[in-house]
Amino acid sequence: MTETSAAPAPVRTRPSLRERIAAAWDSDIAYSFRHSPVTIVAAVIVLLLLFGAIFGPWIAPQNPFDPGSLNLMEGKTAPLTPNMFTGKTFLLGTDDQGRDVFSTILYGSRVSLFVGFAAVAFSMVLGVTLGLIAGYRGGWLDSVIMRTADIQLTFESLLVALMIFGFTRTLIPPGSQNELAVPVLILAIGLAEWPQYARTVRGVTMVERNKEYVQAARVIGLHPAIIMMRHVLPNVLGPVLVIATLGLALAIIAEATLSFLGVGVPPTQPSLGTLIRVGQEYIVSGEWWILLFPAVTLLALALAVNLLGDWLRDVLNPKLR
Amino acid sequence: MIAFLIRRIAQAVLVMLVVGFVAFSMFRFVGDPVSIMVGQEATAADRAAMAERLGIDRPFPVQFARFVGNALNGDFGISYRVGRPVMDLIQERLPATLELALCAAMFALVFGIGAGVYTALHRDGALSHAAMTLSLIGVSLPTFLIGIGLIFLFSVELNWLPSFGRGQVVDVGGWKSGFLTQSGLRSLVLPTITLGLFQMTLIMRLVRSEMLEVLRTDYIKFARARGLHDRAIHYGHALKNTLIPVITLMGIRLGSLVAFAIITETVFQWPGVGFLFVASVQAVDVPMMASYLVLVAAFFVVVNLVVDLAYYRVDPRLRTDHATARS
């Protein structure tokens, strides 16, 4: 080879941030997102509620659970109406204790979303792990895991959560019931939802396991855990993401339901469900705002997350439509 | 047929044993049943007597066998919270729950299938679009919010229907029924809708998508090519095939009704088993919780068994052992 024929090798620069953003903007998912106004609205609602929940303590006009900031005189003030004693107005009114409803919603959705995300994360890790093991190892381990999942799936997950919640509480000394209520709630909801993930992941794993690249990885002696992480896991991410999104809506509703039943979070840490439980007592006496605003928030949250989940499912698996 | 039945029953028994074991473990190992039963101030003799009565001094397998035997005889122990036999408490309240669940199931089935078929046949109608949008909201709407909303509208604002309780009930051979009085029937309306609405939307969506699927099949195209009437195609050919997958879901849904009855009963202060269960979870009443678990499991298992048999009735492909030899 002579000098002249050696053309300078093309320098492969990494795509700039702008290029990468442009590529993402043109991807199928982004395209479908841009062309679905309902999905955009849902995403905006979820982001607003997330923002409110995360920055609630800084946005909220008062800390509704600090007794020092409450004024009983300001109780049951209607929205945007000056209080008859102090003249203060509240955007969404106040409850019987004089708590600002807007603030309680911010604090309440903080609890609801935290429990929701934590429960989904827990059931996802548990379900994906068990599904991978069941699908990859097969044999008796597979049978035990999947039989358990089948039996559990026969029952409504809310009932399972309620059972686990009740059962776990019997193991906790009465003194720490309130402190441990949130972790127990997360455990109960998380344990109730894992079979969904396990089933899906197991199915995909069994297909992938027999593909040549996985066989090749086994032949060269890669550890099963590495094979699963590197080769199998990426293939299940799509369906798992869909289940997790729809599962988030389920978990939020489950938490609200348990709290509404009075067996969820303690009254010192009210979630949206607790607020609705409290507000329910005022519908007869006419203080509708104490109930309505938390209820609308919960409904908007659940609906928006469900819409996002539906959209994700359609985008990631057009065949399911 | 018989092999199929035996396999199903064996499965059912297995599920019941597993659930029974969980319930028993709860009862036996959670807390100290003896102290709970006799109270803190009991003497050692009292404790020993109670331990013997509960059979706790025996080996574990014997205890479990005894638990299963007692359960089969309807003896689930004594409620910690109320101090009365669990079975009596459940028996008192079972009619309320079963009547509510039955009404909700009928409501969900009739309207769910009807709306599902309608929206499938009139895909682009305004009414179909409205129903589909509403159903999406229905799926996201927590049951208790539906109940509260209905109470607000029909009890508080319009004052048409009662917001709590069963109204007047009539005792028919130990079964307290709300079906026989006007106030009983009126009291059923809102809880029925609350409990049934969610299931209805699910059934509607499933029937719709299955029906659309079936309407695209070759045998429906062929039925059209044979010149059959639309009515025969839609309700004879398409609906029957649609209902097969729906039957499976229906079983699971019916089971869910019992679970969701817990919420509905709480919202409407309906004196049923679910209301009792929530109270026992709050009070950590272990025998009550354990019995409820067994009871609900038994209900689920029976419903699933019935569904399997219904499936078998409807789909001739499962009945091949009857069939004449294949050509």
Added chain:
Amino acid sequence: MAEAPLLSVKDLVVEFPTRRGLVLRAVDGVSFELRQGEVLGLVGESGAGKSITGAAVIGLLEPPGRIAGGEVRLKGERIDQLDRGAMRRVRGGRIGMVFQDPLTSLNPLYTVGQQLVETIQTHLPLSPAQARQRAVDLLVEVGIPAAERRIDSYPHEFSGGMRQRVIIALALAAEPELVIADEPTTALDVSVQAQVIAVLKRLCREKNMAIILITHDMGVIAELAHRVAVMYAGRIVEIGPVRDVVKAPRHPYTRGLMGSIPDPAAEADRLTQIPGAMPRLNAIPSGCAFNPRCASVLDRCRRERPSARVVGSSEVACWLDDEQLRRSDLQAVVAR
């Protein structure tokens, strides 16, 4: 030609409006006639518009597809503008249809007897007992052994070939004058194909019934059809007696199509192949739709669409003159 033909299709146009406002023409100006007892083969690649032509005749176009022009006459009476009820009576009554896949064309939840009786009673004023007797007779006619007993079997209890016979029986339930058979043998094993073809052939002769046979299998056409129409991109390029079209194809496309069929008797050691692919419906070239793939293309082919003209015993839609079309050495395909 004193009497009116059984079926006459004139300048049929079928369009599918798409969501983006585009209108796709799946069938564009198709004309043909069919006499009583005649079997007309409709051949072409998939997507050429064969099945859609069949569906348009029997009024079973899938929405949003619609007949946008032309007319369909059955014994002189227009049937493309009938209302739903009248068209329904024609379907299954005067025109029967047989579909491709025998495994999926029967409702799995009803016995074949129930499906037969239902069809018979829809079209003929018979009592249940009479309808059942007729159903048994039909099964015997299509060659189902032990029909009396098998009538109460479910579809899944029959083999593929037997199911196709049941489907033929269903198409014949009301003694139609015309049967449209859409790929009736494609999904069957070769040995079973022959049996089903034999059944169709016999019924056609015995009942003096006409058949439109839609297929891409020239073997089936040669076996069963009297005349054949070759379709390309929604148009008929050549139509004529089977023997002539197979042995002496005129249109360059037909020549290419025939060249792609293995012929054990021929010396040629390789099959010819038409380069390129049939255009998609949204990209049909102007003039003759075949012009981009044609080896003998003229300037005119790119501008004007040829209409069919009689060449020998066939009709051919091509701009080449008779002299060229008759030459056996006409280059059918672009030289490789």
